[in-house]
Amino acid sequence: MKRLLKGGRVVDPANGIDGARDVLIDGDRIARIGADLPVDGATVVEIPDGMVICPGLIDMHVHLREPGQEHKETIASGTASAVAGGFTAVACMPNTNPVNDDANVTAYILAKAREADLARVYPIGAVSRSSKGELLADIGDLRKAGCVAITDDGHPVATALLLRRALEYAGMFDMPVIEHCEDPSLKGDGVAHEGYYAATLGLRGMPGACEALGVERGVLLSELTGSAFHVAHMSARASLRAVRKGKEAGVRVTCEVAPHHFTLTDEALATPLAYDTNTKMNPPLREAEDRDAMLTGIADGTVDAIATDHAPHHYDEKKVEFDRAPFGIVGLETAVSLSFDRLVHAGRVRLSRLVELMSLNPARILKVNGGTLSEGAPADITILAPDLQVRVEAAKLRSRSKNTPFDGWVLRGGVAATMVGGRPLFVNPETRISF
């Protein structure tokens, strides 16, 4: 089957395209991109004025919770959430139960993803067995089974030595090591950013230096080993400085920032709802200087990717005392709107830069397909509605969990449709595109 997307603005930074083009899809592949393509028997899909056709968005940091915590999310519900949020692919963290430290777990995840048949799923394997920080996991097996990177996310790799070995070993397979950067002794039993708001609410703090120490460690070891090191969910200005310094020195370091870290500050701990456990995540919401540094890093190119750290938790788990609540919020279905509203419409980045951050760069860092609309590439396409007014409604999220601090927010910019392998798997009824 052939489909011709007609009338949109195509933004494909990998091929230097930003302008009015038609996109011809043949089966699961992109056949042609060009101005005023002939219909030639294809089904014409009229793209309304102002809408943007871009390579499918890739979220390189999500927690799909399956196997083991299916009450929070399943691969089916998580990938449904992904396509509703404009993501055609997600990379899922290994902190499941059991941990994805074994090819059988990887195979299970991929089988569930095929069954769900929504967004593509790229599993990320564990650095160490059970992510315990002692022995390396069978990284070669994980690679063969389909893992695209390794991490002990949720925690930093236990020792500098083990991180060094992981970088050296994974380097052999050209897989990046993704690190949850944190000095455990400085984190202590912290539950929020160490700042004025934690002080006034009597919450135990963890300073930005706690994260930056982990970033510095990783940059040094990446330099030592020559292997690719990726900083997960960066939040502190000192971390950004360390990444920038590393890049200037030619170290193979990349980093991602989550929408909540470029949108919110620790003030959200106190207002509008004091002790709202949906403002509790790790790394925590930091002070305004940190949030502003993330915005600067996104604009000046230091930040490579936007990733959500989608971390679903059941409402029972969040409806507890703040210090007992688990860290994390869902993010797949709010990322595009927050990015449009806070980055593009705020004049901080151009749309093509946003596509780099959310599609091209994640594909490059993970070395997976996608990130471009090249002819012959899989037809993973996101159609964006830059001026759509979006009202976030937690209860209506496709994710099995509703733990978002953005409930009720009105944002400018959203998703019109998401196509994976040429199939429209999500079509926003408010944008009137008919496939």
Place this chain on the structure above:
Amino acid sequence: MTTVHDVEQKPAVTSLRSKDLLGIAEMLPEEITLVLDTADAMKEIASRPIKKVPALRGKTVVNLFFEPSTRTRTSFEIAEKRLSADTLNIAIATSSVVKGETLADTAMNLEAMRPDMIVLRHSSSGACHLLSRICRSAIINAGDGTHEHPTQALLDAFTIREHKKRLKGLKVAIVGDLLHSRVLRSNIHLLTKMGADVWVCGPPTLMPTDIRRFGVTPTSHVEDAVAGADVIMMLRIQLERMEGAYFPSLREYFSVFGMTEERVRRANPDVMIMHPGPMNRGVEIASEVADGPYSVILEQVANGVAVRMAVLYLLAGGADYEEAA
């Protein structure tokens, strides 16, 4: 007994705005004055041969304590009984390893039995906020984690006002473990709202982040903190803080920060020495000071009952206790 009327802070309100007392942070200065003035009248009840008024007759008050407490729980219970409330004490031992019912479920179960007020003591900051969103009952914070202990600050202010006839313009030095103290946070909110000059003193390791934004003067030099002070308020040093490497030893803590007679002499001649209890004699305070002429520590305990009666009474809607008596 003298009835004190603060000439600078006439009560502009006759009731509290909130159904709960979660913290001093949410209170207006006029509300604080209202509580203190009401406590003046409540204190008189303790001098009567029959120390009971029917103001809360038919009201059920649950004292829900998730942390051990003698002073505060007893004080609330006496206050409730003097107001003729039906009281119920629930003490639940909790630790992070004990997996019991959630706080929300406990609260909803209690709520189903329709109490009028819940007095909550809990080791988690914000536990009272959680309850206030679940419960129709009035929630009174009897200490939540390291957040607030509002009735302690109110009874401290009441005691200061009895002696000094005012709060505005007084220099108050608060010395001790500032980081982990809910008493500190409530007192800072209250005293700064009422116009006192608040100094806080402790080692930098026990100083909350950005403490200046609270409107106080921080220092780690205890001599500067107490110089010319009208009130010295000591905070308890928890013995386990040594393990967190907040300071090297109790002996050294006492030598650097301990409140000795010599240090007290730098304060105003009529200085008041306060301590919310329980005290560690020889750690944060020398016994000579705790037992000395300027110490009002036991007055604080006595006033706690009157202040808590005032809070209970006002949150119950302020039935006319005089008439009822």
